[in-house]
Amino acid sequence: MQQIKLSLNMDFTISPIDPRIFGGFLEHLGRAVYQGVYEPGSPHADADGCRTDVLTALKKLKFTAMRYPGGNFVSGYHWEDAVGPAKSRPVTRDLAWQSLESNQFGPDEFITLSRKMGWTPMMAVNLGTGTPEEARNWLEYCNIESGSKFAEMRRSNGYKKPHDVKLWCLGNEMDGPWQLGHVPAETYAVQAQQTANMMRMCDPSIELVVCGSCTTDLPTYLEWDRKVLEHCKDFVDFISVHRYVGNYGDDALDYFAVSNSIDAQIEATAAVCHAVQATKKTKKRIGISFDEWNVWYRANKPEHMDGRGKIAPHLLEEVYNMEDALVAASFLNSFIRHADSVKIANIAQIVNVIAPILTKGDDVLIQSIFYPIEMIANRFKGTALQSALVGPSYESKSHGKASFLDRSISVDGKNLHISLSNRSLEDEIEVLVDLGGATIVKFDGGEILHHSDPKAHNTFEKKDTVVSKPYSETHISDGKAIVKLPPLSVFAGTFSLE
Numbered sequence: 445m446q447q448i449k450l451s452l453n454m455d456f457t458i459s460p461i462d463p464r465i466f467g468g469f470l471e472h473l474g475r476a477v478y479q480g481v482y483e484p485g486s487p488h489a490d491a492d493g494c495r496t497d498v499l500t501a502l503k504k505l506k507f508t509a510m511r512y513p514g515g516n517f518v519s520g521y522h523w524e525d526a527v528g529p530a531k532s533r534p535v536t537r538d539l540a541w542q543s544l545e546s547n548q549f550g551p552d553e554f555i556t557l558s559r560k561m562g563w564t565p566m567m568a569v570n571l572g573t574g575t576p577e578e579a580r581n582w583l584e585y586c587n588i589e590s591g592s593k594f595a596e597m598r599r600s601n602g603y604k605k606p607h608d609v610k611l612w613c614l615g616n617e618m619d620g621p622w623q624l625g626h627v628p629a630e631t632y633a634v635q636a637q638q639t640a641n642m643m644r645m646c647d648p649s650i651e652l653v654v655c656g657s658c659t660t661d662l663p664t665y666l667e668w669d670r671k672v673l674e675h676c677k678d679f680v681d682f683i684s685v686h687r688y689v690g691n692y693g694d695d696a697l698d699y700f701a702v703s704n705s706i707d708a709q710i711e712a713t714a715a716v717c718h719a720v721q722a723t724k725k726t727k728k729r730i731g732i733s734f735d736e737w738n739v740w741y742r743a744n745k746p747e748h749m750d751g752r753g754k755i756a757p758h759l760l761e762e763v764y765n766m767e768d769a770l771v772a773a774s775f776l777n778s779f780i781r782h783a784d785s786v787k788i789a790n791i792a793q794i795v796n797v798i799a800p801i802l803t804k805g806d807d808v809l810i811q812s813i814f815y816p817i818e819m820i821a822n823r824f825k826g827t828a829l830q831s832a833l834v835g836p837s838y839e840s841k842s843h844g845k846a847s848f849l850d851r852s853i854s855v856d857g858k859n860l861h862i863s864l865s866n867r868s869l870e871d872e873i874e875v876l877v878d879l880g881g882a883t884i885v886k887f888d889g890g891e892i893l894h895h896s897d898p899k900a901h902n903t904f905e906k907k908d909t910v911v912s913k914p915y916s917e918t919h920i921s922d923g924k925a926i927v928k929l930p931p932l933s934v935f936a937g938t939f940s941l942e
Contacts, residue, residue: 445871445872446871447873447876448835448847448875448876449834449876449878450851450862450864451832451878451880452879457828458783458784458828460827461825464788465783465787466824467564468505468511468793468794469736470513470794471514472513472517473516473543475758476794476796476799478548479756479796479803481499482557483495492556494560495803497806499560501801502561504814506822507561507563507794509564509790510561510794511566511568512551514540514568514616515568516622516624518569518570519623520624521570522578523550527598530548533546533547535755538751541751542749542753543753543755544754551567564611565607565611566611566612566735566788567611569612569614569639570615571614571615571618572618572623576638581594588606588646588647610649611651613653615655617658617686619656619657619662620658620662629664633674633675634675636654636675636680637675637676640676640679644679651682652680653683654680655684657669660705673730674720680730682788683713683717683730684735685713685733685734685735686734686737687737688738688740688798689705690741690742695841699767700771700850702774703775703777710734710778711782713732713785714732734788735788736792738791738813739813742763762798763901765898765900766932767898768812769813770865770934772817773816773865776820777851778852791817801814802904811902812893815910816936820852824852826855827855828852828853829853835848848867848868851864855941860940861938862927862938862939863935864929865929865935866933867932872928874929875927875929877927879924882923882942884924885920887916887937888940889914890914891914891937892912892934896930
């Protein structure tokens, strides 16, 4: 058994945790919308055509900000095609994924779903093939009560009250050469600034996310962010960060250590934000919107991304195992550890497409990555705490030195919330939680996700191979807590403080 000391101090705070870090992403891609959240012909469909079995599962994840409608899809999307009488909506071709879009589910249906689920709508406007004016018109449609052209259009479509969408993304991955309408940073910055200005003149209360670097692999990484922020800093509130990871070398320990790289990406982007703030002598702090994150590496071949001119084709349908669940937990732990920078985060995506939930006909499957999201999102609130680890570590092939224990901690009044992951393939870890001057008096419950086989995964035939369970292998002595974690496990729990 390995022993690791986790040291905390209640005075060493990071920042309050923005609940929007527990967000999701619903894109018109593959079967995410159609056969995912929306399937009027399903026996599970409610009065709005949404699948109640899928929604019941999604409610367990307590998603906050929900990004929509894309993604690469949004750079060819024109919102007016997807509002009004369903029979009058055109079928359009999506060039991003080579699919057909029926437009039967559009912005109004998304708002209805968001209200049903308690999600904060996070709309992305088209700055690929769209214009600043088109974005402003969409904002008017959503947020202005009455009296003007697009507000009255919404009212005539049956939505008398404004949708009141406060969070908007200025395009998607505009630094990527694959993106429809991709332009250099300077050109995008001008367009984003024009769009932001027009949208704020329509509704000054909105928050805006500008496109940052969508991958660390591009030669423009971070330089793009600097140029865009120097131009747009006074008009936007957040800059986007995207990251997909995978076990390309079939080396679990190296794969787990990717958390180092996620930390580094956040810190590098935050450094650019700080640098622009300093050089431009402004007090405004730009936050990070980590609005696409997930494991994605198996279903990323050309055949997984070509819709072949079909509506709702099977695309990007990744099957997740136990090791992927540990990495999903690491993303969330990193966001919590960087609560001073990361204010929004969205797992991409929520159903069928690189998602914690899969559907097949009328059946639903919960995948392994579902559980760490549920465990952490259902517990973590309050203020993130700094922590220090003393214990064994290892040298990874790609990401440097890594601890066998990954973690995040928050305090909310007298409640201490802890997320721990044992990344060892063989050894149990005994974690000593020491708060220094504070006293732990009681364990209020927790859950664990564990399997000895890193490749273990759930199937429609056997759905309970990798599932979370209540966990009570804790002991409290002298105001300290001891948590025993089996190898390949994720734990989330709450302790009471004196």
